[in-house]
Amino acid sequence: MRICSEGVMMRELKFEITFKSPIILQAASNTQGKMNLLDFIPGSAFLGMVASRYNEFSDPFKIFHSGAVKFCDASPIKDGKEFFKIPLSYFHEKLDSSKIYNHHLLCKYNANDRDKFEDFIQLKQMRSGYINDENEQLSFVYDFSQKSAYDKKARRSKDSQMYGYEAFRAGQKWKFGVKFDESVSQNEIDLVKETLECSTRLGKSKSAEYGAVKIEFIGEQKDENKNFTPPEKYTFIYAKSRLALTDENGNPSYDVKYILPNLSQNNIDYGKTQIRVSQFTPYNGTRATKDYERICINKGSVIALKDLSSEQIAGLKNGVGAYLSEGFGEVLINPLFLSGGDEKDRAISFKNDEIDEPASVKVEIKSDLANFLSKKEKDRAQTLTIAEDVAKFIDANKSKFSDISNSQWGAIRSICRDVATNDSVLDDKEAKISNQTAEEKDKNIAGQISKFIRNGVRKANWDCEKETGNGHVLLKAIKESKNPLKFTLLLSMQMPKATGEKR
DSSP states (O other), X not given: OEEOTTSOEEEEEEEEEEESSOBOXXXXXXXXXXXXXXXXXXXHHHHHHHHTTGGGSSOHHHHHTSSSEEEOOBEEEETTEEOEEXXXXXXXXXXXXXXXXXXXXXXXXXXXXXXXXXXXXXXXXXXXXXXXXXXXXXXXXXXXXXXXXXXXXXXXXXXXXXXXXXXXXXXXXXXXXXEEETTSOHHHHHHHHHHHHHOOBOSSOTTTTOOBXXXXXXXXXXXXXXXXXXXXXXXXXXXXXXXXEEOTTSOEEOOGGGGSTTOOGGGBOGGGXXXXXXXXXXXXXXXXXXXXXXXXXXXXXXXXXXXXXXXHHHHHHTOOSSOGGGTTTOEEESBGGGSSOOSTTSOBOOSOEEEOOXXXXXXXXXXXXXXXXXXXXXXXXXXXXXXXXXXXXXXXXGGXXXXXXXXXXXXXXXXXXXXXXXXXXXXXXXXXXXSOOHHHHHHHHHHHHHHHHHHSTTHHHHOTTSTTXXXXXXXXXXXXXXXXXXXXXXXXXXXXXXXXXXX
């Protein structure tokens, strides 16, 4: 249960949503040009799920238009912890994002205070990511895929119809709530709950490979957010969702003075306020048309008010502005994460920067094709490792091999190919070794190279008798390599190029 300041009882049902496939959440309804993404799930998405059964409600107006039911935005969760959009009051010194400061706490509060901005060279605003009350940070990594429209007549991709999608990765978990006024009947609440639990699609391209979700009811819970007491009778408002403010004539406005009715200029400190704004045009699927353009103050904005009465503070808790049914207008008052970073030597430090990683599930390989592709991937990774080892060896030793001729490296390549293709070779004592496995060939290659550089006509150039000699350095690298044969072959191909000789 949650009791509003005006004595209105509101029940809040909590749900958890899990992404079973990548999810695309567009910030606008345009279908051409750059596709801007939302980094949160808006409450309107859940309202739309329930609105699919619009005519089954006894009073649809109350459920979807009156504000008696509020479909809140979803917040990401990790290890059971809820994360909030990075406050726009968070700043860090340029080129050093390890120490965070709250902009509104660095400002002067009266004429006798010192301007703390003088302690910094240049501050930069943080605008992406999420945090929680324990100073843990969460960042998202998106998957990008290139697409093309299809020409059915020509049976090929359409010309000039390439586009790309960025999507949230599968496996992420989010939490959202639905709030009900006491006037909403239990039957209507049960219908909302049932509809959400049965909903399995979210976002754009739901008929393709995107949009699969699972929604579970997790109970009636009360959010316990930690608060702090600001100085000088200030109240800091954190926009947990977007705010759609309207002026006295009902027109949309960006001016934060309309966050509450009858606010005076003395109640607002614009210097300590940090907001960002946006506009979008929602699309109504039922009417198959776009609604009026909306302008709003973005999530994470921080508004500084002062000398508020208890009634005004209570009014903020009920939500501000328009479109409350779609999750707009939800705020936090003096949340704890707005309290730190008030001095240069008292910065906020994040405990870790958790990067959202895709859920990995080990799949048993059963088909021949899967085995083939798995082997190709292992070979590719092995080749890349060998190439890196060869590059490191050349960088460290190319000056030592400047006197080794191209023909010497060519002879080493021939030895490698002979060992790789023949089933039998001669060891140091001229005895034949037959039916070699790949492991035996890897072990034997060092001996074959040793025999060549110690007994060849150019053995003086290799200087194998000294530990610092070219031959000793080469043989040591071959023996220490995880794939001696491939390492030696690639090295014999690349070293002549590195030493500047023409092949």
